[in-house]
Amino acid sequence: xxxLELLGYFNYWVFAITLVIGLYAVISKANLIKKLIGLSIxxxxxxxxxxxxxxxxxxxxxxxxxxxxxxxxxxxxxQVLILTAIVVGVSTLALGLAIVVRINxxxxxxxxxxxxxxx
Amino acid sequence: MIFVFALFLLTLxxxxxxxxxxxxNLFVSVMxxxxxxxxxxxxxxxxxxxxxxxxxxxxxxxxxxxIFLSALALTAEREKRRAGGQxxxxxxxxxxxxxxxxxxxxxxxxxxxxxxxxxxxxxxxxEKTPEYIDIPNVVTAIxxxxxxxxxxxxxxxxxxxxxxxxxxxxxxxxxxxxxxxAESGGLRHHLIPQVVGRLLVPFIVLFGLYTQFHGExxxxxxxxxxxxVATGVILYALLEGEGEALRAVPRSVxxxxxxxxxxxxxxxxxxxxxxxxxxxDYSVLSADPVWGQQLGIIIIEAGVGxxxxxxxxxxxxxxxxxxxxx
Numbered sequence: 001x002x003x004l005e006l007l008g009y010f011n012y013w014v015f016a017i018t019l020v021i022g023l024y025a026v027i028s029k030a031n032l033i034k035k036l037i038g039l040s041i042x043x044x045x046x047x048x049x050x051x052x053x054x055x056x057x058x059x060x061x062x063x064x065x066x067x068x069x070x071x072x073x074x075x076x077x078x079q080v081l082i083l084t085a086i087v088v089g090v091s092t093l094a095l096g097l098a099i100v101v102r103i104n105x106x107x108x109x110x111x112x113x114x115x116x117x118x119x
Numbered sequence: 120m121i122f123v124f125a126l127f128l129l130t131l132x133x134x135x136x137x138x139x140x141x142x143x144n145l146f147v148s149v150m151x152x153x154x155x156x157x158x159x160x161x162x163x164x165x166x167x168x169x170x171x172x173x174x175x176x177x178x179x180x181x182x183x184x185x186i187f188l189s190a191l192a193l194t195a196e197r198e199k200r201r202a203g204g205q206x207x208x209x210x211x212x213x214x215x216x217x218x219x220x221x222x223x224x225x226x227x228x229x230x231x232x233x234x235x236x237x238x239x240x241x242x243x244x245x246e247k248t249p250e251y252i253d254i255p256n257v258v259t260a261i262x263x264x265x266x267x268x269x270x271x272x273x274x275x276x277x278x279x280x281x282x283x284x285x286x287x288x289x290x291x292x293x294x295x296x297x298x299x300x301a302e303s304g305g306l307r308h309h310l311i312p313q314v315v316g317r318l319l320v321p322f323i324v325l326f327g328l329y330t331q332f333h334g335e336x337x338x339x340x341x342x343x344x345x346x347x348v349a350t351g352v353i354l355y356a357l358l359e360g361e362g363e364a365l366r367a368v369p370r371s372v373x374x375x376x377x378x379x380x381x382x383x384x385x386x387x388x389x390x391x392x393x394x395x396x397x398x399x400d401y402s403v404l405s406a407d408p409v410w411g412q413q414l415g416i417i418i419i420e421a422g423v424g425x426x427x428x429x430x431x432x433x434x435x436x437x438x439x440x441x442x443x444x445x
Binding site: 007008016017038044054063064077078095097098099 | 122125129130132136137139145148149152155156159162163166167168169170171174178179182183186187190191193194195201204205208209211212213215219220223224226228229230231232234236237240241244245248249255256257258261262269270273276277280281283284287290292336337338340342343345346427430431438
């Protein structure tokens with residue numbers, strides 16, 4: 001039972017580890033596209049944390065069916081927040097990539113230190 | 120049983136994330152990102168978030184990958200090695216990870232019904248939705264009605280990002296080497312992708328429309344539908360070449376979808392005000408408040424679907440057009 005209780009936190013650990021993997025890519029990689037990939041991993045980790053919070057034991061997806069009584073539903077609110085955030089995430093990512101493409105055209109490189117040297 | 124499966128998926132997720140960061144070939148990284156998203160979608164599904172899983176699968180595994188690949192085609196594919204700094208970065212993120220894991224022990228256990236997040240407005244939403252809105256999918260009800268302001272804001276963020284990409288990539292590119300092909304012919308000369316893809320495109324678009332109009336009853340809605348339809352058209356563009364796809368769905372139609380979708384959403388809010396209600400209070404749209412809510416939700420979901428589909432396709436074409444310019 002003790003072990004099962006600990007495993008209840010496993011999602012949060014995965015969240016923490018994925019989050020820092022993304023952060024590591026953002027701070028230690030010089031390649032701008034790699035940085036953006038890291039950023040999107042970071043973002044996914046946050047999504048995972050929100051969705052972890054919505055789960056209720058014995059619950060099911062919050063789609064209420066007529067005639068079903070005493071069904072436990074998981075929390076729909078975090079799902080709404082993350083659903084919209086995913087689509088907004090891809091649009092802002094595209095904006096970032098567009099800027100990277102322009103940087104590449106101007107400087108001929110997408111490595112951060114080479115861009116700084118060129119300036 | 121599902122619990123063990125979740126552990127397995129989460130472990131794979133971490134391994135994939137590490138592989139993404141370690142891979143030096145960016146193409147490999149991007150392909151792994153697609154797998155990462157698919158694993159993430161499976162996890163969301165296990166955690167009862169069917170709508171989010173559908174969105175993540177369509178957007179994360181589909182569209183994000185394509186946009187990354189088109190950006191890669193315009194830049195370099197290999198990452199250059201850089202010396203130094205890694206150890207400090209590793210130490211910093213290591214400390215951060217241990218702090219978060221330490222803090223996680225104060226969080227409620229996974230699935231705890233007594234967790235604070237389940238005590239606030241969520242029970243009210245679940246209890247009152249059948250009475251006020253009477254549609255089965257509570258996620259859609261919250262998204263379009265109770266938190267309509269949020270969704271309107273998100274649609275305008277997508278709209279703004281799309282306009283931003285069009286402006287940034289709209290300027291004339293500098294002189295490029297002449298060996299680039301004038302227009303990409305897609306996979307026209309590859310038989311198997313051609314046959315399979317051609318079969319898939321109509322079904323993907325059909326599924327997108329189903330997701331759009333069935334969003335009140337099952338998992339789905341404008342955000343997912345927009346992304347799925349966009350995926351279908353992008354697949355067509357990959358198969359037949361970008362020019363063919365633009366002949367099927369021209370740029371002006373795409374811009375019309377983006378602007379029209381966002382305006383439709385806002386217009387419903389204004390109509391609500393003109394009919395004596397608050398902004399985005401759909402109850403006044405009809406004599407029967409419940410039917411008014413449903414009508415409002417159907418219209419704004421259509422607006423969301425149009426805006427998302429148009430925005431994602433415009434972004435894709437903005438990247439693709441830059442590739443094929445001489």
